[in-house]
Amino acid sequence: MKKVKWSLIGPGIVLAAAGVGAGDVVSSAVSGASYGYSLLWALLIGALFKYFLNEGMARYQLATGRTFMEGYSSRSRWFNYYFIVYLVIWSFIVGGALLSSVGLVTSAMFPIFPLEVWGIIAAIFGLVIIRTGTYKIFEKIMKILAIMMFFAFVISAIVVKPPLLAVLKGLLVPALPQGRGWFDVIFKVLALMGGVGGTVTIMAYSYWLRECNIEDKKELPTVRVDLLIGYIVTFVFSLSVVVVSAVLIHPIGGEIAGKEGIIDLARTLESIMGPFGYWAFVLGFWAAVFSSVLSFYQAIPYLFNDAVRIVKQDENVEVGMQSKYYQGYVLYIFLAPLLLLFFREPIGLTLLYSVLGAFFMPFLALMLLLVGNSREMGDCKNTPAYNLVMALIFIVMSIVSFYPLFR
Numbered sequence: 001m002k003k004v005k006w007s008l009i010g011p012g013i014v015l016a017a018a019g020v021g022a023g024d025v026v027s028s029a030v031s032g033a034s035y036g037y038s039l040l041w042a043l044l045i046g047a048l049f050k051y052f053l054n055e056g057m058a059r060y061q062l063a064t065g066r067t068f069m070e071g072y073s074s075r076s077r078w079f080n081y082y083f084i085v086y087l088v089i090w091s092f093i094v095g096g097a098l099l100s101s102v103g104l105v106t107s108a109m110f111p112i113f114p115l116e117v118w119g120i121i122a123a124i125f126g127l128v129i130i131r132t133g134t135y136k137i138f139e140k141i142m143k144i145l146a147i148m149m150f151f152a153f154v155i156s157a158i159v160v161k162p163p164l165l166a167v168l169k170g171l172l173v174p175a176l177p178q179g180r181g182w183f184d185v186i187f188k189v190l191a192l193m194g195g196v197g198g199t200v201t202i203m204a205y206s207y208w209l210r211e212c213n214i215e216d217k218k219e220l221p222t223v224r225v226d227l228l229i230g231y232i233v234t235f236v237f238s239l240s241v242v243v244v245s246a247v248l249i250h251p252i253g254g255e256i257a258g259k260e261g262i263i264d265l266a267r268t269l270e271s272i273m274g275p276f277g278y279w280a281f282v283l284g285f286w287a288a289v290f291s292s293v294l295s296f297y298q299a300i301p302y303l304f305n306d307a308v309r310i311v312k313q314d315e316n317v318e319v320g321m322q323s324k325y326y327q328g329y330v331l332y333i334f335l336a337p338l339l340l341l342f343f344r345e346p347i348g349l350t351l352l353y354s355v356l357g358a359f360f361m362p363f364l365a366l367m368l369l370l371v372g373n374s375r376e377m378g379d380c381k382n383t384p385a386y387n388l389v390m391a392l393i394f395i396v397m398s399i400v401s402f403y404p405l406f407r
Helices: 011-019 022-035 040-064 068-073 078-109 115-132 135-159 164-172 182-195 200-211 217-248 258-273 275-312 324-341 347-357 360-371 375-380 384-406
Strands: none
Touching: 011 135, 011 200, 011 217, 011 275, 022 040, 022 078, 022 217, 022 258, 022 275, 040 068, 040 164, 040 182, 040 200, 040 217, 040 360, 040 375, 040 384, 068 078, 068 200, 068 275, 068 360, 078 115, 078 200, 078 258, 078 275, 078 324, 115 135, 115 275, 115 324, 135 200, 135 217, 135 258, 135 275, 182 384, 200 275, 217 258, 258 275, 275 324, 360 384
């Protein structure tokens, strides 16, 4: 095995902290409450899916010196126009949802302000950190938040004393839960796979590599280990939440009702661990949500910045935290989503977002099949096994993405 530079390990942990947000915690808790340990195997496969997607994008960048966005844009420029439109809408709605989530959990811990005020405070903190800091400062904060999540979720999972044989069976023996119909059951399983570890934010990993001066294909072994560590951490976080919910909620036939249900789960944990259990789990949930807010402000502007550079066909446009396009998009995703703290999401905008979003993950897998097999990849081309995995991801994510649009 080629030498791994352990001093460069770090972006993977950032990716883990960024990828585990409110939606991941809620979906994991719902899975544990509804199906016990039976879908742990789906979480494992989902983490592997995201590993392969990110490895492909990073491998392309290291092999060619070009970003993945440049790679797929060389096939057709309309890809980037679509992506910019999608990103602007996605940022508006997801940003509002993230601020609502962090406001909810913070108001549960400190009910001195309502949800909206805490959401605004979190947004201001995030803006200040990104506008005045560097990538290294961002990485250190994300690692601290990852440590908070680790102690909150993993220790909670250990304290509730899950049956280890049942956990191992859930991991190693694929099983399908009972549902309203065969396709509905399959969709629930595939949705759990697709939800592990984030969606659009995973594209930021390649830009974080550049921030760490990892730009040569000889560093590919290091990048693969870094990604492996990141997705192991992501899986352990999700596994721990499933276990806690499976032990405390599943046996009594209870349910997890959205983000508020996580607060109820923490109160149930309090009956076992005392106040420490409640505060530990809630703080872990807060760390998961705030890390998503922070990574949203830091990561998404890279994508807009790069897309604008490619559309303008101007190699002099810098892609980085000091770029005017990067900083301008930071201000947009700070200001625009604040509206959704006070108003319901417009129905037409939500529908448009759903339609555009349905193309994203299948599109990513399809583009990795195209650019990963191009001649410019040289000896870093996709292997047949990797192509098979991308085809599988394309099929799985197409079902997950498009099924809700036709229900």
